[in-house]
Amino acid sequence: xxxxxxxxxxxxxxxxxxxxxxxxxxxxxxxxxxxxxxxxxxxxxxxxxxxxxxxxxxxxxxxxxxxxxxxxxxxxxxxxxxxxxxxxxxxxxxxxxxxxxxxxxxxxxxxxxxxxxxxxxxxxxxxxxxxxxxxxxxxxxxxxxxxxxxxxxxxxxxxxxxxxxxxxxxxxxxxxxxxxxxxxxxxxxxx
Numbered sequence: 001x002x003x004x005x006x007x008x009x010x011x012x013x014x015x016x017x018x019x020x021x022x023x024x025x026x027x028x029x030x031x032x033x034x035x036x037x038x039x040x041x042x043x044x045x046x047x048x049x050x051x052x053x054x055x056x057x058x059x060x061x062x063x064x065x066x067x068x069x070x071x072x073x074x075x076x077x078x079x080x081x082x083x084x085x086x087x088x089x090x091x092x093x094x095x096x097x098x099x100x101x102x103x104x105x106x107x108x109x110x111x112x113x114x115x116x117x118x119x120x121x122x123x124x125x126x127x128x129x130x131x132x133x134x135x136x137x138x139x140x141x142x143x144x145x146x147x148x149x150x151x152x153x154x155x156x157x158x159x160x161x162x163x164x165x166x167x168x169x170x171x172x173x174x175x176x177x178x179x180x181x182x183x184x185x186x187x188x189x190x191x
Contacts, residue, residue, distance in 0.1 A: 002090055009088045018090040019081055022135050026071030038066060038103070042110045055119040056111065059126035062104030067094050067135060070150040080144065094137045095149045103128075109152070 001018050008014040025039035033041050042058070049056040077093045085091060107120060140147070 005088050005090075015086065015088055017081065017085060017088055019078065020090055020092045020094075020135070021074050022067040022069050022092075022094040022133070024071050024074055025068055029071065039068060039106060039110065042107060043114070046110050046114050046116050049118055050114060050116050053118070055121045056107070056116060058103070058107055058120060058122050060103065060122065060128035061124050062102060062107060062122050064103050064128045064130065065100040065132050065134070066103065066106070067097070067100050067133070068106070068152055069093065069095055070152075073150050077140075077144075077147075085143070091139055092135045092137055093140060094135045095152075096137055096141075097134050099149070099152065100132075100134060101152060 005016045005018060008016055023038050025037060029040040030036040031040040031044045033044050036044070045058075046056055048054075074093060081091065081093075104122075110116075111120060
């Protein structure tokens with residue numbers, strides 16, 4: 001993609017760019033366990049484990065680190081890119097490296113927010129995947145040093161994740177439509 005973008009700029013003077021987000025979570029996400037994002041997949045698995053009275057099975061050790069960006073923060077950054085970002089070089093849209101969480105931290109947050117009381121089993125026979133997928137947001141911070149990301153977990157009892165779960169836990173993927181490079185899903189019914 002980046003080669004095509006540079007070529008369009010060099011040959012035709014067109015200013016296109018690519019945005020590279022990290023792990024996204026929030027309302028209207030893809031809650032499919034097979035091909036959804038990390039957090040909505042965990043939410044769905046936790047919902048099912050709670051509903052069926054079974055242990056929550058998590059693949060891997062839980063030690064790998066990931067950066068999570070709230071979907072509404074990402075939407076605000078997309079608008080900024082469209083309006084104000086004038087480079088053809090791609091930009092990473094992400095929280096800082098200091099905000100990385102382990103998969104175990106994410107699981108713990110989902111379990112707490114959903115009040116799951118069952119056992120959590122980390123299946124170490126399954127791969128952890130890449131240990132770190134750290135993406136630097138230094139370029140973004142150069143342009144927007146004061147941008148306030150919504151914290152993954154705010155306060156002891158009140159969490160952003162809990163509000164996302166409240167909005168999303170009673171929905172299931174009905175259909176997925178691919179529009180451009182983004183996936184928008186519609187939901188209906190129980191998870």
